[in-house]
Amino acid sequence: MRAEEVGLSRREYEKIVELMKRPPNDLELGLFGALWSEHCSYKSTKALLAGLPHSGADVVQGPGENAGVVRLSDDVEVAFKVESHNHPSSVEPVQGAATGVGGILRDIIAMGARPVALADMLRFGTDEASQRLRAGVVRGIGLYANAIGIPTVTGDIGFADTYRSNPLVNVLAVGIRAPNHRINASTACPQHYLVLLGQRTGRDGIHGASLLASRDFTHSSEDLRPTVQVGDPFLGKLLMEATLEAVLGGFVAALQDLGAAGLTSAVAELCHSSGVGADLWLDRVPLRQQGLSAYEIMLSETQERMLMAVGAEHLDAVIQICKRWDIPATVIGQATASDDLRLLQDGVEVGCVKPRWLVADAPRRSVARAWWDGLDQSGAHRRVDPPMFSSELLLKVLGHPDVRDRASVYSQYDSMIQTNTVYGPEHEVSVLRVKQQAAGLALAVCGSGRWAALDPYAGASAVVLLALARIAAQGGEPLGLTDGVNAGNPDNQASYEATAALVRGLADAARACQVPITGGNVSLHNETDSQAIWPTLMIGALGRHPHPLRPVGEALPEAGAQLFLINPAPPDWGGSVAAELVSELCTYPHPSLQKAHHVLTTMQHWARREHPGSVRTIGVGGLAATLVRFLAVSRPELGIDIQIAEPGADKTGRFYNEAPLQWVVVVASDQVLALQEYWDRAHIAIVPLGVVTDDATLTVDKRYRWTRSDLLGVWRRS
Amino acid sequence: MKIGVVTFPGSNCDADTLEALSVIGVPVRHLFHEERDLDDLDAVILPGGFSYGDYLRSGALAAKAPVMRSLWVAVQTRQLPVLGICNGFQILTEAGLLPGSLRANAHGEFRCAWQTVRVTAASALFPGLSAGELLRLPIAHGEGAYYVASGELGQLFGDHEAWLQYVDDQGMLSVWANPNGSVANIAGVMRGSVAALMPHPERAMMAELGSTDGRRLLQAWVDGVRGRTFHAS
Numbered sequence: 001m002r003a004e005e006v007g008l009s010r011r012e013y014e015k016i017v018e019l020m021k022r023p024p025n026d027l028e029l030g031l032f033g034a035l036w037s038e039h040c041s042y043k044s045t046k047a048l049l050a051g052l053p054h055s056g057a058d059v060v061q062g063p064g065e066n067a068g069v070v071r072l073s074d075d076v077e078v079a080f081k082v083e084s085h086n087h088p089s090s091v092e093p094v095q096g097a098a099t100g101v102g103g104i105l106r107d108i109i110a111m112g113a114r115p116v117a118l119a120d121m122l123r124f125g126t127d128e129a130s131q132r133l134r135a136g137v138v139r140g141i142g143l144y145a146n147a148i149g150i151p152t153v154t155g156d157i158g159f160a161d162t163y164r165s166n167p168l169v170n171v172l173a174v175g176i177r178a179p180n181h182r183i184n185a186s187t188a189c190p191q192h193y194l195v196l197l198g199q200r201t202g203r204d205g206i207h208g209a210s211l212l213a214s215r216d217f218t219h220s221s222e223d224l225r226p227t228v229q230v231g232d233p234f235l236g237k238l239l240m241e242a243t244l245e246a247v248l249g250g251f252v253a254a255l256q257d258l259g260a261a262g263l264t265s266a267v268a269e270l271c272h273s274s275g276v277g278a279d280l281w282l283d284r285v286p287l288r289q290q291g292l293s294a295y296e297i298m299l300s301e302t303q304e305r306m307l308m309a310v311g312a313e314h315l316d317a318v319i320q321i322c323k324r325w326d327i328p329a330t331v332i333g334q335a336t337a338s339d340d341l342r343l344l345q346d347g348v349e350v351g352c353v354k355p356r357w358l359v360a361d362a363p364r365r366s367v368a369r370a371w372w373d374g375l376d377q378s379g380a381h382r383r384v385d386p387p388m389f390s391s392e393l394l395l396k397v398l399g400h401p402d403v404r405d406r407a408s409v410y411s412q413y414d415s416m417i418q419t420n421t422v423y424g425p426e427h428e429v430s431v432l433r434v435k436q437q438a439a440g441l442a443l444a445v446c447g448s449g450r451w452a453a454l455d456p457y458a459g460a461s462a463v464v465l466l467a468l469a470r471i472a473a474q475g476g477e478p479l480g481l482t483d484g485v486n487a488g489n490p491d492n493q494a495s496y497e498a499t500a501a502l503v504r505g506l507a508d509a510a511r512a513c514q515v516p517i518t519g520g521n522v523s524l525h526n527e528t529d530s531q532a533i534w535p536t537l538m539i540g541a542l543g544r545h546p547h548p549l550r551p552v553g554e555a556l557p558e559a560g561a562q563l564f565l566i567n568p569a570p571p572d573w574g575g576s577v578a579a580e581l582v583s584e585l586c587t588y589p590h591p592s593l594q595k596a597h598h599v600l601t602t603m604q605h606w607a608r609r610e611h612p613g614s615v616r617t618i619g620v621g622g623l624a625a626t627l628v629r630f631l632a633v634s635r636p637e638l639g640i641d642i643q644i645a646e647p648g649a650d651k652t653g654r655f656y657n658e659a660p661l662q663w664v665v666v667v668a669s670d671q672v673l674a675l676q677e678y679w680d681r682a683h684i685a686i687v688p689l690g691v692v693t694d695d696a697t698l699t700v701d702k703r704y705r706w707t708r709s710d711l712l713g714v715w716r717r718s
Numbered sequence: 719m720k721i722g723v724v725t726f727p728g729s730n731c732d733a734d735t736l737e738a739l740s741v742i743g744v745p746v747r748h749l750f751h752e753e754r755d756l757d758d759l760d761a762v763i764l765p766g767g768f769s770y771g772d773y774l775r776s777g778a779l780a781a782k783a784p785v786m787r788s789l790w791v792a793v794q795t796r797q798l799p800v801l802g803i804c805n806g807f808q809i810l811t812e813a814g815l816l817p818g819s820l821r822a823n824a825h826g827e828f829r830c831a832w833q834t835v836r837v838t839a840a841s842a843l844f845p846g847l848s849a850g851e852l853l854r855l856p857i858a859h860g861e862g863a864y865y866v867a868s869g870e871l872g873q874l875f876g877d878h879e880a881w882l883q884y885v886d887d888q889g890m891l892s893v894w895a896n897p898n899g900s901v902a903n904i905a906g907v908m909r910g911s912v913a914a915l916m917p918h919p920e921r922a923m924m925a926e927l928g929s930t931d932g933r934r935l936l937q938a939w940v941d942g943v944r945g946r947t948f949h950a951s
């Protein structure tokens with residue numbers, strides 16, 4: 001077998017020979033091919049990701065494990081992470097998306113946490129075929145999530161031509177655990193048995209990591225359909241229950257899920273992070289079909305499997321639990337005191353490598369400091385002045401697929417199971433109670449889309465600010481961020497620089513806001529026939545909600561209440577939906593990060609006081625869309641009457657501006673003085689916008705009027 | 719008094735149902751699908767989920783589980799009250815303990831939403847729920863379209879076996895208020911001591927999560943069980 005057949009370069013092959021001091025056999029080469037793939041090794045981005053801030057007072061587990069973990073309270077820790085399943089979903093939307101959900105759930109379970117919530121961040125093209133793909137992806141997510149019984153509580157969806165051949169499917173999962181049930185992959189000891197749980201191994205998904213996820217798409221990618229795995233949420237549910245029961249019983253020494261690169265990755269990661277070697281008895285791995293080679297067994301990506309390290313004294317207990325849940329559990333090897341991973345078949349050694357070579361020694365692209373420091377100036381700057389204000393544009397913006405109501409998507413997901421969902425997917429931010437706890441969770445997800453199309457640095461930092469602004473609007477204290485980086489081919493210099501600028505924007509915004517990034521995912525090669533997607537950052541922000549059963553409102557209270565715009569940005573409509581509709585793609589405004597932390601904490605402290613009124617965060621669609629969303633969830637007789645101070649074209653710029661860290665706040669008239677004093681004291685601008693009326697109409701400057709029913713008719717049309 | 723909640727492989731609303739009963743303050747026993755002894759139980763709930771992965775048809779495999787054999791006998795011999803919720807409803811029709819069947823939603827999609835339902839007929843199984851009463855409850859299912867052969871529909875209503883119907887927020891029966899294509903907007907059916915519904919009362923236990931109407935419904939059913947237990951002793 002040649003290096004190219006497993007996706008490795010000549011230089012990489014030479015490095016392998018240098019490490020091994022001999023040429024690898026075919027099996028060993030296959031192991032390297034999988035774990036040195038972009039998907040598993042992060043060889044192009046590891047040095048970029050080293051620039052992200054990871055530490056914080058509430059961080060229990062930073063990047064490097066299956067998921068990041070933060071502290072909610074003395075009794076509860078929260079594991080959360082985003083993962084991409086872009087390539088499989090493109091080839092086979094239903095199964096690709098379903099296995100994406102299953103995969104991220106097993107990452108959470110591998111931290112000993114019980115999953116409590118899912119969110120998904122999706123990007124699709126605008127043509128007919130993309131809409132069929134979207135239908136398949138949404139169906140696949142629901143298929144797995146609804147059946148395994150984890151609520152999908154929030155999400156983000158966007159559409160642009162750039163995603164036509166490379167749709168993005170990023171899934172985020174959240175789980176909770178008690179501190180005394182902490183577990184991960186780094187605590188295996190010599191003599192521990194390696195127990196493989198779950199689905200019998202088949203030929204599915206071989207080369208998924210090395211070929212499907214780590215190469216560009218071409219028109220022949222259809223041939224890779226057999227490399228997409230098939231998910232089984234029923235087995236996933238039983239595997240989850242059996243695994244968590246074994247962890248709760250204290251029977252498991254170390255835990256690792258099987259995802260990309262299957263058994264190879266799971267064993268190598270577990271051994272490397274625990275500092276042990278292992279003997280694997282491949283003839284004992286239960287197979288779904290006879291005749292699988294050692295190579296196929298090691299590289300199969302069969303879903304619904306977990307690997308446990310178990311001491312001899314607990315082996316019976318684990319086997320009994322698995323029997324009760326009807327889950328196959330088999331001892332397939334043993335940890336050793338050496339630093340060798342030996343693969344044995346019927347007693348004969350068929351391969352031997354050091355876990356360190358596979359996990360840590362892949363050649364990685366380095367980053368020059370000066371180049372990294374200059375990335376905040378990236379992006380072509382294209383400015384387009386907005387037109388004079390008009391009535392028609394609002395209806396177009398509301399009907400844009402990125403702005404309109406998402407009920408047709410999220411109503412296909414069970415959002416209420418487990419009975420913790422206080423604010424579900426119809427809200428801007430999800431609020432979950434945690435049973436027996438005063439504090440709850442606030443979860444906000446968003447992605448960059450056109451914001452990062454021309455200036456990835458600006459777009460990425462704005463997405464971080466938007467997610468954190470939504471947490472702050474609930475009075476939530478940010479605990480951590482998880483990032484999904486999606487970009488083109490790293491060997492193409494322009495794509496690589498765009499990726500780097502995206503990561504730099506993420507790093508600077510997170511650092512400015514003093515919020516750690518506890519884990520994430522990078523998906524490169526989202527490129528077809530040399531056309532890369534817009535570099536796209538998906539962000540999940542997790543916060544500690546001070547009073548989850550009494551979330552801050554998102555509806556208009558009553559006629560006479562007053563609306564204010566907090567922290568208005570300059571009226572630049574760059575990168576907005578409105579600008580795209582009227583003219584062309586133009587550059588998103590460069591966000592200012594200096595005051596971000598102060599602005600966020602000021603909002604957080606204001607919203608923590610209970611019942612301050614209603615708050616919405618301005619995002620895609622700008623102030624215009626925010627006002628309509630207020631109307632959508634309010635009593636049908638209520639309307640809004642606002643004045644926009646800016647004259648001429650700036651009025652349009654103000655109405656559709658999508659810059660982050662802006663909120664619309666609605667308070668009763670007797671609260672107005674206190675509100676203004678509060679923000680004045682913090683030296684943050686607050687601008688009166690207008691009043692809530694009882695005429696079921698949106699009025700701007702007494703001159704432009706739309707009835708509530710006309711607006712919502714366009715917004716809800718699917 | 720003690721109520722059993724059955725976990726089939728793939729049940730996923732069992733924990734929510736157990737918790738709802740504990741909120742009401744009823745002693746419960748959590749049963750696994752392989753158990754056969756129901757003698758200590760005064761009633762049983764089959765919770766929602768995807769039992770056995772819904773392979774074959776929803777509820778079809780669960781209907782053959784050992785616990786269902788015992789349940790069948792207890793219903794026939796001592797009129798054991800049984801409540802099926804969502805997948806539990808599907809299991810009860812597959813087991814022949816309730817008439818009709820549940821088919822894929824007419825629009826072909828899973829649907830999760832808040833839904834208003836109307837109590838069609840008062841019954842001894844739910845003392846305290848009166849005919850015409852409206853309840854706001856979550857639905858979450860892909861196969862909830864209730865079906866009976868047209869000849870049996872009249873009997874279902876005549877015998878007050880159709881006890882719950884999907885309505886709009888004003889309580890009006892209409893095709894627009896039907897979320898899944900059920901015949902005659904039927905959301906719940908009962909026969910003898912066995913009752914079932916597609917909506918999830920166990921998710922509507924507190925105002926902060928959207929509604930307390932599920933608590934009223936479950937409380938009424940528990941009161942019915944308690945009344946029976948009292949009369950029998």
